[in-house]
Each structure stands twice: as C-alpha cells, then as structure tokens.
Amino acid sequence: MGLALSLPIALSVWMASRPLQALSLSDYRSYQCSTQGASTKPTFKILTLFYNYATDFADYLCASTLLAKSYSGVEIRWRPRAYLSPQHILDEEFDIFWNRHHIVAGLVPEFSNYYRVLQQTPNYALYWISQDSTPQLNSDYLQGKVIGFSRDSQSQTHFLQPMAALKQAGINLNADQKKFYTDPSALYAAFKNREVDMISTAISQADNLNLSTYYSLLINPEVPSGAWFIKNQLHHSHHRALECEIIRGLQVYAPLLAPLQQLSAQTADCP
Known part of the structure; x- marks a missing residue:
C-alpha cells in the first residue's frame, strides 16, 4: 500500500549507525544477514508474502544486540501464498510468518498449538x-x-x-x-x-x-488483511523483550500499511 505514513526518522538513523556483517541474497526470493551473535546459534527465520521492506526488516533484526544473544543471523523469504504448508506449521519451520487467519486455520485448524498472533495488520x-x-x-x-x-x-x-x-x-x-x-x-x-x-x-x-x-x-x-504469527515458544513472558524487539522491527512496514494504524492493542505493553 502507500507511503502516506513516514517511518520515524530516529529509526532510520539508528539503523544506519549500526555496522552489519556481510549481507547476501541467496536467491531472488530470500535475503540473509548476520548478527553479532556466535555462528553456532540458530538462524531466525521469517516468511512473508511481500518483498517490500523485507531486507529492511531483516537488517533491523540483524543490528539488534538483543536478537544477537540468541541468533546468529536472520533469513527472510517472500513466497506466494500457496507456499505455506501444514508441515511448515507443524514443524514450526519459521519463527514468525505473515498470512491471513483463514489461510492458516484452513491449513492447520489447531494452529494455536504451534503459533499465536504477534501483531494484527489493519483492515x-x-x-x-x-x-x-x-x-x-x-x-x-x-x-x-x-x-x-x-x-x-x-x-x-x-x-x-x-x-x-x-x-x-x-x-x-x-x-x-x-x-x-x-x-x-x-x-x-x-x-x-x-x-x-x-x-x-x-x-x-x-x-x-x-x-x-x-x-x-x-x-x-x-x-481483512492478516497478521504476523509467532512461534508459541517465543510468545511467553520470558521472551517478551525479544517479542517487543521484533514488533519494533515491524515498524519498517509502516509505509506499506499507511494510512492504517501501525500497532494493534496486542502491542501496547511494549516499551
């Protein structure tokens, strides 16, 4: 969608001030970057339908010292809607992904055993x-x-x-x-x-x-648009700081969602 809602200037400055390790495009539908975390740590995996701002989102997370405590890097994929499969959900393949509620429920009716809504995107x-x-x-x-x-x-x-x-x-x-x-x-x-x-x-x-x-x-x-879904094991109180960091990273999508509200009530308790 449009560019009526600008990104906060402070966010752009913050991101520009953080040196990143070498970035790579593994293919035309995915993007990877490294955090400052140890290479033995897992990769934070994201699935989305849209390529817009995907690299910005990954770069924000790779620059996060909080994310670096648990992950060595970030991989974001943008794929057609039909790419998400029941097995992806059952295997918890992605740490977060974006899709519509009816699609996710249609694939795995009991999806709430595996994922919860992190942030609702507005109508x-x-x-x-x-x-x-x-x-x-x-x-x-x-x-x-x-x-x-x-x-x-x-x-x-x-x-x-x-x-x-x-x-x-x-x-x-x-x-x-x-x-x-x-x-x-x-x-x-x-x-x-x-x-x-x-x-x-x-x-x-x-x-x-x-x-x-x-x-x-x-x-x-x-x-109705859709929502970002997060793996249940990351949706607990002791992971709230990381969850909030992800939500802050999602603000790079603000221009895509303009002129709609940026945050749902679910994110109101983030500092």
Missing part, C-alpha cells in the same frame, strides 16, 4: 481503478473492457473481493475480458501499460503507480 479499503473514467459495474460500461486479476485464487485484493463484487452486481464477463497475472507487480505493470482497463487495489497503492490520473469506485471499505 483496508479496496477500490476498482481505471485510467479512463469512473468505473461502473454494469454491462454498458464493461462492454469491451478487460479486467486484470491475480492467478492466486486466495488473494482477497486481486481475486476474491473483485470476483465477489462482479457476482453481486450480476456481471458475467466473457473469457477474453479477464486476464490473470502471477503476482501483483505483473498485474500493476499490465494496468499501467493499459493491457487491462480495470484492476482492484487500495488507493494508496494506486497512488504509487505514478499515473497522470485515475478514477476509482469503492468495492469494500473493510477488507
């Missing part, structure tokens, strides 16, 4: 956007127009919500009026290049496309 408003005129959900307006969707049938933003809106409006698109893309970046590029006439997104994300102009129509004012 967001979803819109149709077009570069030509204000979108309308009627046959006359949509005649000859092409709508872009995600191939990920579990995506609220780019599949489930827009499909539900079309169904509710009684719109049946022809096959040649629907184009599907493997990831949001490809979808946004197609929209910007006018390969498709309409897509669904948040207004703040539309602003980031740097279009000369665009028009919008509200789909849903309150779309």
Whole structure:
C-alpha cells in the first residue's frame, strides 16, 4: 500500500549507525544477514508474502544486540501464498510468518498449538481503478473492457473481493475480458501499460503507480488483511523483550500499511 505514513526518522538513523556483517541474497526470493551473535546459534527465520521492506526488516533484526544473544543471523523469504504448508506449521519451520487467519486455520485448524498472533495488520479499503473514467459495474460500461486479476485464487485484493463484487452486481464477463497475472507487480505493470482497463487495489497503492490520473469506485471499505504469527515458544513472558524487539522491527512496514494504524492493542505493553 502507500507511503502516506513516514517511518520515524530516529529509526532510520539508528539503523544506519549500526555496522552489519556481510549481507547476501541467496536467491531472488530470500535475503540473509548476520548478527553479532556466535555462528553456532540458530538462524531466525521469517516468511512473508511481500518483498517490500523485507531486507529492511531483516537488517533491523540483524543490528539488534538483543536478537544477537540468541541468533546468529536472520533469513527472510517472500513466497506466494500457496507456499505455506501444514508441515511448515507443524514443524514450526519459521519463527514468525505473515498470512491471513483463514489461510492458516484452513491449513492447520489447531494452529494455536504451534503459533499465536504477534501483531494484527489493519483492515483496508479496496477500490476498482481505471485510467479512463469512473468505473461502473454494469454491462454498458464493461462492454469491451478487460479486467486484470491475480492467478492466486486466495488473494482477497486481486481475486476474491473483485470476483465477489462482479457476482453481486450480476456481471458475467466473457473469457477474453479477464486476464490473470502471477503476482501483483505483473498485474500493476499490465494496468499501467493499459493491457487491462480495470484492476482492484487500495488507493494508496494506486497512488504509487505514478499515473497522470485515475478514477476509482469503492468495492469494500473493510477488507481483512492478516497478521504476523509467532512461534508459541517465543510468545511467553520470558521472551517478551525479544517479542517487543521484533514488533519494533515491524515498524519498517509502516509505509506499506499507511494510512492504517501501525500497532494493534496486542502491542501496547511494549516499551
């Protein structure tokens, strides 16, 4: 989402002042860095769906003296939604991961035996956007127009919500009026290049496309986003300082969540 909410300047200065050991990109969907901890300590593992700010989050944690007491480094992976498997949850493969509640519960109904919510990410408003005129959900307006969707049938933003809106409006698109893309970046590029006439997104994300102009129509004012889940063994009182350090690190995602609130009530007791 957008950049309406700036990161605290103090955080940027704090991170810049900490020397880090050599960083590495193991492949185009993961990132690793080292802490000042002993190399014999385990790696702190993170899974997320979005690449935005992933390296910033890892760098923050690698610079943490608190994290270095228990971990030798940080590995963050960004993978499609379908990557998370029941076995990942049962094996507690990741120390923290981000996903939607219904996805996690669908994979492992008793997931609370393994993970708890660390931080809830806020709901967001979803819109149709077009570069030509204000979108309308009627046959006359949509005649000859092409709508872009995600191939990920579990995506609220780019599949489930827009499909539900079309169904509710009684719109049946022809096959040649629907184009599907493997990831949001490809979808946004197609929209910007006018390969498709309409897509669904948040207004703040539309602003980031740097279009000369665009028009919008509200789909849903309150779309549930998801949450960061933390391994149960890290969610106890004696690990609260580490938990709070992770939550502070999550503030690097503030621009992605703008203009929504940064912290849920669950994080209010962190100093």
